[in-house]
Amino acid sequence: MNEKLFTVRLSQDEKAVEILDQTLLPNTIKYLRLEKAEDIYEAIFKLRVRGAPAIGVAAGFGMYVLAQQIPDEDYDVMLSCMERAGAYLNSSRPTAVNLSFAVKRMLKVVYDHTGLIKPELLPLLRVECMAIYNEDRAMCRAISENGLTLVKSGDGILTHCNAGALAATEYGTGLGTLLLGKELGYEFKVYSDETRPLLQGARLTSFELDHAGIDVTLVCDNAASLLMKQGKINTCFVGCDRVAANGDTANKIGTRSVAINAKYHGIPFYVFCPSSTIDFGCKSGDDIVIEERNGDEIKQLFFEKPSAPDGVKCFNPAFDVTDAELITAIITERGIARYPYTESLAKLFLR
Ligand code: MRU
Numbered sequence: 001m002n003e004k005l006f007t008v009r010l011s012q013d014e015k016a017v018e019i020l021d022q023t024l025l026p027n028t029i030k031y032l033r034l035e036k037a038e039d040i041y042e043a044i045f046k047l048r049v050r051g052a053p054a055i056g057v058a059a060g061f062g063m064y065v066l067a068q069q070i071p072d073e074d075y076d077v078m079l080s081c082m083e084r085a086g087a088y089l090n091s092s093r094p095t096a097v098n099l100s101f102a103v104k105r106m107l108k109v110v111y112d113h114t115g116l117i118k119p120e121l122l123p124l125l126r127v128e129c130m131a132i133y134n135e136d137r138a139m140c141r142a143i144s145e146n147g148l149t150l151v152k153s154g155d156g157i158l159t160h161c162n163a164g165a166l167a168a169t170e171y172g173t174g175l176g177t178l179l180l181g182k183e184l185g186y187e188f189k190v191y192s193d194e195t196r197p198l199l200q201g202a203r204l205t206s207f208e209l210d211h212a213g214i215d216v217t218l219v220c221d222n223a224a225s226l227l228m229k230q231g232k233i234n235t236c237f238v239g240c241d242r243v244a245a246n247g248d249t250a251n252k253i254g255t256r257s258v259a260i261n262a263k264y265h266g267i268p269f270y271v272f273c274p275s276s277t278i279d280f281g282c283k284s285g286d287d288i289v290i291e292e293r294n295g296d297e298i299k300q301l302f303f304e305k306p307s308a309p310d311g312v313k314c315f316n317p318a319f320d321v322t323d324a325e326l327i328t329a330i331i332t333e334r335g336i337a338r339y340p341y342t343e344s345l346a347k348l349f350l351r
Helices: 037-045 052-068 075-090 097-111 118-148 176-183 200-211 221-229 255-265 341-349
Strands: 008-010 017-020 031-034 156-159 189-193 215-219 235-238 242-244 249-252 269-272 319-322 329-332 335-337
Touching: 008 052, 008 118, 017 037, 017 052, 031 037, 037 052, 037 075, 052 075, 052 097, 052 118, 075 097, 075 118, 097 118, 118 176, 118 269, 118 329, 156 221, 189 200, 189 221, 200 215, 215 221, 221 255, 235 255, 249 255, 255 269, 255 319, 329 341, 335 341
Parallel strands: 156 189, 156 235, 189 215, 235 269, 269 329
Antiparallel strands: 008 017, 017 031, 242 249, 249 319, 329 335
16 A cells, blocks of 8 residues: 555554455545454454455454453463463464464464563564564565566456455565556556445455556456456466365455366466465365355345345355465475475575
């Protein structure tokens, strides 16, 4: 985002997490000041702040804000309160690994400094949450630069959900290459899937790209295969919420259909992934927990009247897992990994 808009940050007095309320976009720009654990949880659960990296950054800041409120200086009290806060925030959404990654990092600071009292721990926790934030910015920038090696000016690009600055910091991941490319004079023609049911593509991606002066066309999710057949799509760009060690990738529901369509049409399908979203503890996508959300999001949230009869059952998984073999490459801050990912990701990050 440009200077005037930010996604998530620590407030100036450092007593709150400040977020742009994404549920109100694109019509209203409103920032929220979150001080209580319940408010941070609610903001993540309701997708006021969303996108895997942004959730992680919010949780890191949240842990620091909550640490300041612990009413005792004693190490053991700090430890148990932080563990409780971490477990609570972590339970707000299950799929994006960045959330637990950030919580674990903040807790590790406490575990690594046994016996320190609150005034000694707080500066260390502050350093850690700022590191999570700054590392995300650096990763987004590096991913965006690596992505630029895969495209040329004039390309038609299909994107699903929102993986831009609203989902992370600064450039974002999946849209970072487009935003950085625009700054460097590239012209892209982007097709943004509206992304049912919460419309991240319509409300957020088209808003963000339009704001950056990028040519963006909004399409229904089910228009993708027609666009591909018409030759309008050169590549597909998506972000991710959790990448298993073998490259299976959880991202917004519908991503897998885009990948299958792309494979059929011989179009490269790229996943943009910061290392904070790789979960080497998950061997494959079968180990990834898929968040299921309230069915009212499908039939009610964006309609004046419900779009289906009262009582009709809804199945509303928020994510799906794209099989590794459907992914042309995974673009990370350390370089570009290609199938088979068990070897290529390990080579980039584990050796
Ligand atoms: O439910 P959301 O809006 O949090 O889902 C977000 C996505 O699926 C994004 O594509 C993903 O987090 C990548 S963000 C850089």
